[in-house]
Amino acid sequence: MSDALQSRHGVLLGFFYALRSRGLKVTPTQWLTVIEGLCLGLHAASLLGFYSMARAILVKDESELDDFDLVFAAHFQGMPEALRSIEQEIFDWLETPVAPYPIDPQWRQTLEQVDIEALRTKLEERLAQQKERHDGGSHWVGTGGTSAFGHSGFHPGGIRVGGQERLGTAVQVAAQRRFREHRRDQVLETRQMGVALKKLRALSREGQAEELDLEATIEASAKAAGELELVFTPPRHNAMSLLLAMDVGGSMEPYRRMVDALFSAAHAIRHFKRFEHVYFHNCIYERVYQDAAFEHGIPLSELQHRFDRDTRLVLVGDAHMYPGELTQRWGALSYYDQNEKPGLAYLALLRDHFKAAAWLNPMDERWWEAPSTRLVRQVFPMYPLTVAGVADLVKNLAKA
Amino acid sequence: MQTPFDKFAGTSRYITSEPLRQAVNIAVALRRPLLIKGEPGTGKTLLASAVAEDLHLSMLTWNVKSTSKAQDGLYVYDTVQRLQDSRFGDRDVSDIRQYIRLGPLGQALVSDEQVVLLIDEIDKADLEFPNDLLHELDAMQFTVTETGDTHKARQRPLVIITSNAEKELPDPFLRRCIFHFIEFPSPELMATIVRVHHPDLPERLMNQCLQKFYWLRELPGIRKRPSTSELIDWIGALVAAGLPLEDIQKGLPLAGALLKKPEDLEVCAGSSRARSTWR
Numbered sequence: 318m319s320d321a322l323q324s325r326h327g328v329l330l331g332f333f334y335a336l337r338s339r340g341l342k343v344t345p346t347q348w349l350t351v352i353e354g355l356c357l358g359l360h361a362a363s364l365l366g367f368y369s370m371a372r373a374i375l376v377k378d379e380s381e382l383d384d385f386d387l388v389f390a391a392h393f394q395g396m397p398e399a400l401r402s403i404e405q406e407i408f409d410w411l412e413t414p415v416a417p418y419p420i421d422p423q424w425r426q427t428l429e430q431v432d433i434e435a436l437r438t439k440l441e442e443r444l445a446q447q448k449e450r451h452d453g454g455s456h457w458v459g460t461g462g463t464s465a466f467g468h469s470g471f472h473p474g475g476i477r478v479g480g481q482e483r484l485g486t487a488v489q490v491a492a493q494r495r496f497r498e499h500r501r502d503q504v505l506e507t508r509q510m511g512v513a514l515k516k517l518r519a520l521s522r523e524g525q526a527e528e529l530d531l532e533a534t535i536e537a538s539a540k541a542a543g544e545l546e547l548v549f550t551p552p553r554h555n556a557m558s559l560l561l562a563m564d565v566g567g568s569m570e571p572y573r574r575m576v577d578a579l580f581s582a583a584h585a586i587r588h589f590k591r592f593e594h595v596y597f598h599n600c601i602y603e604r605v606y607q608d609a610a611f612e613h614g615i616p617l618s619e620l621q622h623r624f625d626r627d628t629r630l631v632l633v634g635d636a637h638m639y640p641g642e643l644t645q646r647w648g649a650l651s652y653y654d655q656n657e658k659p660g661l662a663y664l665a666l667l668r669d670h671f672k673a674a675a676w677l678n679p680m681d682e683r684w685w686e687a688p689s690t691r692l693v694r695q696v697f698p699m700y701p702l703t704v705a706g707v708a709d710l711v712k713n714l715a716k717a
Numbered sequence: 718m719q720t721p722f723d724k725f726a727g728t729s730r731y732i733t734s735e736p737l738r739q740a741v742n743i744a745v746a747l748r749r750p751l752l753i754k755g756e757p758g759t760g761k762t763l764l765a766s767a768v769a770e771d772l773h774l775s776m777l778t779w780n781v782k783s784t785s786k787a788q789d790g791l792y793v794y795d796t797v798q799r800l801q802d803s804r805f806g807d808r809d810v811s812d813i814r815q816y817i818r819l820g821p822l823g824q825a826l827v828s829d830e831q832v833v834l835l836i837d838e839i840d841k842a843d844l845e846f847p848n849d850l851l852h853e854l855d856a857m858q859f860t861v862t863e864t865g866d867t868h869k870a871r872q873r874p875l876v877i878i879t880s881n882a883e884k885e886l887p888d889p890f891l892r893r894c895i896f897h898f899i900e901f902p903s904p905e906l907m908a909t910i911v912r913v914h915h916p917d918l919p920e921r922l923m924n925q926c927l928q929k930f931y932w933l934r935e936l937p938g939i940r941k942r943p944s945t946s947e948l949i950d951w952i953g954a955l956v957a958a959g960l961p962l963e964d965i966q967k968g969l970p971l972a973g974a975l976l977k978k979p980e981d982l983e984v985c986a987g988s989s990r991a992r993s994t995w996r
Binding site: 342344346347350353354357359366369370373374376377378379382512515516529531534545547552581 | 736739740742743744746747749754784796797800801803804844882885888891892894895896897898940
């Protein structure tokens with residue numbers, strides 16, 4: 318645990334700031350919800366209980382679970398399972414509830430809305446009860462009269478806990494990092510790609526008129542001297558078209574799975590008005606290809622004809638090649654791609670045809686300083702082929 | 718001391734993990750909506766009915782579709798019907814209330830008794846949908862604009878929301894929810910779940926099936942990984958067909974119950990072949 322944080326903010330608030338510095342956007346309201354939970358005894362006076370509770374309140378998405386686990390394991394390393402010290406900390410804080418971060422107006426606002434007195438009473442009651450019983454903290458909702466169900470009791474008896482899973486201590490559980498595969502910056506699952514791509518849209522009304530247009534109905538009825546005239550309008554649809562151009566073969570072979578994931582995502586979400594894909598190798602010259610075997614070429618002039626300016630173009634490739642393929646006439650790698658102009662000129666031509674275009678690169682960003690990659694980046698904005706990268710790209714393309 | 722939950726262990730048909738049980742508990746105590754995510758087939762939707770059953774509460778379900786609007790969940794004002802009625806004079810059109818139909822959320826809020834409200838697959842709707850619900854879920858009240866009637870919940874409904882992560886949900890909405898991600902069950906938990914559905918399944922058959930099932934899920938190249946419900950169906954089919962244990966050891970009979978995509982069946986067939994040639 319970072320000692321500086323702990324001494325300044327205490328264990329609990331230190332944890333909160335550790336989460337924030339790790340990039341989890343936890344808010345003061347959420348933090349106060351954690352305190353409310355502690356006052357209600359939802360953590361069952363154990364660190365493991367606190368772990369589950371804090372996780373349920375502070376984490377908003379499975380992609381954040383791993384970061385939460387990492388911070389938790391680092392921060393609470395060596396902390397005893399019983400949570401007396403943390404409870405005392407809250408108790409002290411409730412005595413003099415100063416905003417721990419007074420510069421942030423959000424904090425002050427949030428604090429003003431909280432009934433500190435009520436929280437303190439709850440905590441006092443519970444701590445007193447706990448001492449009497451010496452039960453070490455199996456104090457659950459329903460017996461303290463604090464739950465929404467009061468003493469009639471919350472009896473989800475049908476919810477059975479199955480299996481012989483041993484959970485271990487809180488830090489052990491967190492250190493297992495069971496949610497690692499859900500991290501957003503590493504996972505490249507088709508479905509998550511789809512989620513990212515769905516943000517690319519431009520809504521417009523087209524197709525079957527199904528929705529009643531109230532304004533137009535009033536207008537039409539008034540014109541018809543009160544004779545009712547119902548006017549319907551088509552529902553909103555996504556009018557966005559996407560053209561995906563993929564670099565295949567050669568140095569792209571190791572990234573086939575990643576490109577596949579992107580392709581099937583774009584294909585599967587059925588989200589676009591029109592989604593089409595073409596292939597190229599290393600750089601685009603006179604033509605792109607309908608198939609990955611490069612048998613059916615589409616001249617660029619025809620491509621420009623088929624796809625209007627509103628289409629968004631996304632190129633996927635490693636942009637890693639001999640720089641001459643970009644800068645020299647007749648520099649194309651393939652014998653059949655006789656290029657009169659340098660490759661960069663064709664790329665610029667494509668870029669200028671579309672309102673917005675961008676390049677996705679499956680290679681690690683460390684390699685983006687390679688000469689050919691730098692040249693391509695002068696033409697297209699480049700994003701990493703990760704879920705986060707696709708999300709950034711979509712944001713940029715949608716703005717145009 | 719036993720917790721109220723543990724008392725009833727072993728009586729039910731819905732089996733879950735300790736963390737999920739805690740998440741339900743936390744959501745109830747803090748009176749926040751519970752957002753459940755997880756792979757398809759991990760029992761997200763069933764959770765709501767299990768909670769409702771155990772609390773002896775009735776349940777309302779709001780199945781969200783791509784065309785759903787937040788307003789529809791509260792009420793629908795049937796303008797077209799009223800206009801038509803005014804044209805033909807069928808009903809008393811001055812009474813607007815007869816053209817107001819409450820949606821599931823509206824019903825949950827006006828109900829005299831506490832109910833469990835399941836908002837199923839919230840991610841199917843438009844991106845703004847969850848944000849439009851924020852006010853009603855916070856204040857637990859709504860106003861019918863057309864009549865000026867305000868309804869405030871007498872009993873705060875227990876709201877359970879499921880999402881398949883097809884779309885990202887907005888942050889302000891997420892911050893108000895208690896979040897739980899249902900992990901795919903471990904083999905031990907899965908065995909318990911299968912037992913509930915097939916209590917008489919011989920131990921060796923069970924182990925063999927689970928082994929095949931988890932092997933299949935880890936197979937590279939599988940697009941739609943089989944889930945719990947598919948495993949249960951598959952075992953049901955195996956039992957019904959009366960296939961001997963050896964058949965399951967050797968290959969993957971009735972694979973169609975587990976794999977729904979032709980491509981996946983091919984991947985599976987390919988890798989079984991590869992395996993047998995190595996041996």
